Amino acid sequence: MTDHSTNHTYGGIQHEDVDPTETHEWLESIDSIVKVHGTERAHFLLEHMVDHVRRSGGYLPFSQNTAYLNTIPVGQQPNYPGERHLEKRIEAYLRWNAMAMVVHANRKNTEYGGHIASYASSAILYEVGFNHFWKAPQEGHPGDMIFVQGHSSPGVYARAYLEGRISETQLRNFRQEVTVFGNEEPGLSSYPHPWLMPDFWQFPTVSMGLGPMMGIYQARFQRYMENRGLTPKSDRKVWCFLGDGEMDEPESMGAITLPVREGLDNLVFVINCNLQRLDGPVRGNGKIIQELESSFRGAGWNVIKVIWGSRWDPLLAKDNQGLLRKRMEECVDGEYQNFKANDGEYARREFFGKYPELQAMVASMSAEEIQRLNRGGHDALKVYAAYAEAMQNNGRPTLILAKTVKGYGMGAAGQAQNTTHQQKKLSKDDLVAFRDRFNIPVSDAQIDDLPFVKPE
Known part of the structure; x- marks a missing residue:
């Protein structure tokens, strides 16, 4: 759909369109080339024109950024193979149990710590991988390698509990690795820790920043072994789950050019951008x-952005003037946090209210519907499309940037709040709200006991 607005943002810089009619004619020409000759021809012509302007003495600021939109258009999303109604119920149980084990530990001793909000933001990112992409070791396949982001460990334990691989006693002894007196079952390590739990975790990922560095060299060593006939060639992937704040650690980005030089298309980074x-x-x-897109694209990675969930698709489809896209570009991360820390009326006023046309676009939507406009990392269809694209990528490592809400589903107890990472306990009212939000079968009489739950 053609954008007829007179102001555009490219690479974070606003440009005024002094001749929209001429711009429209150029866009029509490009549309025609794409239709007849394909995107590669259009890309060649655009690059050739940019080079021509530079050689003519024109200064063109360089940017590796693309628009603040999903990389994969709606029309190119593959069909989702899962039963979402069933997956959502499982995800609800995982969220509850992951939260419960942290709260139980801190009821015993506040020094035990733990993190509720990290897995709350990344649950879909892991579940789409577990359900549809990651392979266990089997005949003919050595199994994929997964670097789990350290603070999300409660969610992986919660999944193992539903699978019957760990017990309720172990969940109740989260962050208490030493065998409890009179009980032969040790507790669960705070973070992914293969030395303490060799039959459970593949790789250690804490301290922060070690996961991405180790993932790069793991992918390199895997390819080294295959190329020398020491291990059979396979489509084994190395998946590294990281946090956006973690990427400020020096180790996190210290080796990102290496997998490009080595052509490591067996490497996938997934950064949970909960801001x-x-x-x-x-x-x-x-x-x-x-910022991360610019750094990784500049290094030569294949970058896939998963920013907006499916509930935004109808609004973007009727954004004929480009004002919605313009507003998305204008807002900074602090504002996006505020939109999710407050209710839908706040977002209506502060996000859509800047332009009358945007306010009219959502006039028929309730505050609840506006609040439910989801981010890409909480939409299994969008995440699946990104993962599927990463599996098809050849010759380069892939980075997936998934936008999420930290403390998703925690409501007033911590959703999108600056204190949410340190949230270890929930009040009874917060537990009731969490239960109701995810429809967990726990009665009011049981809520204080905070039972772990399994589907019947």
Whole structure:
């Protein structure tokens, strides 16, 4: 759909269109080339024209950024193979049990710690992988390698509990690795820890920043072994799950050019961009997704952005003037946090209210419907499309930037709040709200006991 607005943002810089009619004619020409000759021909012509302007003495600022939109258009999304109604119920149980084990531990001793909000933001990112992409070791396949982001470990334990691989006693002893007196079952390590739990975890990922560095060299060593006939060639992938705040650690990005030089298309980074670090915003007055995209694209990675969920698709489809896209570009991460920390009326006023046309676009929507406009990392269809694209990528490593809400589903107890990373306990009212939000079969009489639950 053609954008007829007179102001456009490219690479974070606003440009005024002094001749919209001429611009429209150029866009029509490009549309025709794409239709007749394909995108590669259109890309060649555009690059040739940019080079021609530079050689003519024109200064063209360089940017590796693309628009603040999903990389994969709606029309190119593959069909989702799962039963979402069933997957959603499982995800609800995982969220509850992951939260419950942290709260139980801190009822015993507040020094035990733990993190509720990290897995709350990344549950869909892991579940789409577990359900549809990751392979266990089997005949003819050595199994994929998964670097789990350290603070999300409660969610992986919660899944193992539903699978029957760990017991309720172990969940109740989260972060209490030493065998409890009179009980032969040890507790669960705080973070992914193969030395303490060799039959469970593949790789250690804490301290922060070690996961991405180790993932790169793991993918390189795997390819080294295959190329020398020491192990059979396979489509084995190395998946690294990281946090956006974690990417400020020096180790996180210290070797990102290596997998490009080595052609490591067996490597996939998934960065959970919930916009918050341990103690506040990652980039309150900027856009961490755009910053990371620029760095990784500049290094030569294949970058896939998963920013907006499916509920935004109808609004973007009727954004004929480009004002919605313009507003998406204008807002910084601190504002996006506020939109999710407050109710739908706040978003109507502060996000859509800047332009009368946008306000009219959502006039028929309730505050609840506006609040439910989801981010890409909470939409299994969008995440699946990104993962499927990563599996088809050849010759380069892939980075997936998934935008999420830290503390998703925690409501007033911590959703999108700066304190949410340190949230270890929930009040009874917060537990009731969490239960109702995800429809967990726990009665009011049971809520104080905070039972772990399994589907019947």
